[in-house]
Amino acid sequence: MLGRPKRRLGAVRLGAPRRRFGWPTSLAGFILILTIGFAFALQLAGSDQETDRGPDTNGRVELPAARTHETELGELIYRRRSVRDYTEESIGIEEASDLLWAAVGLTVDGVTGPTRAAPSAGATDPLVVYLSVRRVEGLEPGVYRYLPEDHELAPTVAEDRSAQLASAALGQGAVRDAPVSLLVTADYGRTTGRYGDRGERYVHIEAGHAAQNANLMAENLGFAGVMIGAFDDGEMQAAAGGIDEDPLLIVPIGRAK
Ligand SMILES: Cc1cc2nc3c(=O)[nH]c(=O)nc-3n(C[C@H](O)[C@H](O)[C@H](O)COP(=O)(O)O)c2cc1C
Numbered sequence: 711m712l713g714r715p716k717r718r719l720g721a722v723r724l725g726a727p728r729r730r731f732g733w734p735t736s737l738a739g740f741i742l743i744l745t746i747g748f749a750f751a752l753q754l755a756g757s758d759q760e761t762d763r764g765p766d767t768n769g770r771v772e773l774p775a776a777r778t779h780e781t782e783l784g785e786l787i788y789r790r791r792s793v794r795d796y797t798e799e800s801i802g803i804e805e806a807s808d809l810l811w812a813a814v815g816l817t818v819d820g821v822t823g824p825t826r827a828a829p830s831a832g833a834t835d836p837l838v839v840y841l842s843v844r845r846v847e848g849l850e851p852g853v854y855r856y857l858p859e860d861h862e863l864a865p866t867v868a869e870d871r872s873a874q875l876a877s878a879a880l881g882q883g884a885v886r887d888a889p890v891s892l893l894v895t896a897d898y899g900r901t902t903g904r905y906g907d908r909g910e911r912y913v914h915i916e917a918g919h920a921a922q923n924a925n926l927m928a929e930n931l932g933f934a935g936v937m938i939g940a941f942d943d944g945e946m947q948a949a950a951g952g953i954d955e956d957p958l959l960i961v962p963i964g965r966a967k
Pocket residue numbers: 790791792793794882936937938939940941
């Protein structure tokens with residue numbers, strides 16, 4: 711007759727069969743599964759990003775053709791090229807005025823007072839622009855500091871310094887030959903005083919804004935220029951008349967050959 715097996719004397723009752731994994735290993739397994747799931751989710755998110763950028767994935771949006779020639783600004787941006795060879799033609803003082811104004815000149819009253827042609831972090835205005843004059847009708851050769859508030863030039867050197875500037879710029883012919891060069895320099899303290907180390911980044915960004923404004927104005931006037939970043943700082947400061955500000959860019963401008 712079937713029934714509960716009789717316990718034999720001395721037999722040891724076995725408990726429930728031992729599971730192959732006890733609770734500590736189960737927990738580890740659970741964590742492992744969680745980790746794998748999380749990693750997988752991350753990978754999916756990552757592949758979403760790739761979808762945005764990647765060449766062969768879905769979700770790309772075809773843009774209408776940029777209207778490069780339908781606005782004056784579009785045309786100027788489209789036409790801009792770095793030009794390093796210039797004719798012997800002079801530029802006029804009116805054009806020099808336009809170039810300087812476009813870089814850091816005053817525009818309208820902003821929230822923090824009269825604002826400038828190029829944006830400045832917190833309107834700290836760290837940039838100081840000098841004009842190196844070789845051949846400008848209405849201006850003696852030399853180097854001048856641009857004073858945006860008065861829209862005036864204050865001479866720092868009363869002789870042509872384009873050769874010395876070119877030498878500071880590792881002999882680059884564009885700096886030697888251009889009728890005019892903008893020297894974009896900065897007083898970092900104005901911006902780092904408010905923003906600390908991060909202010910340095912802002913100053914560099916602003917130098918690009920100002921220089922590109924001048925570059926596009928040059929295009930607008932039928933001239934062309936190039937950004938020159940390769941130069942010896944000390945030599946450049948000496949050539950400009952022993953200026954204190956830190957040099958960031960030289961922008962020679964002239965009529966393209
Ligand atoms: C920060 C910066 C520094 C540059 N420095 C020099 C330079 O020292 N000499 C030079 O001939 N070109 C210089 N260039 C110009 C680049 O070589 C030029 O922009 C690049 O070759 C692209 O050509 P594009 O301006 O005609 O589009 C500089 C450009 C930038 C933005």
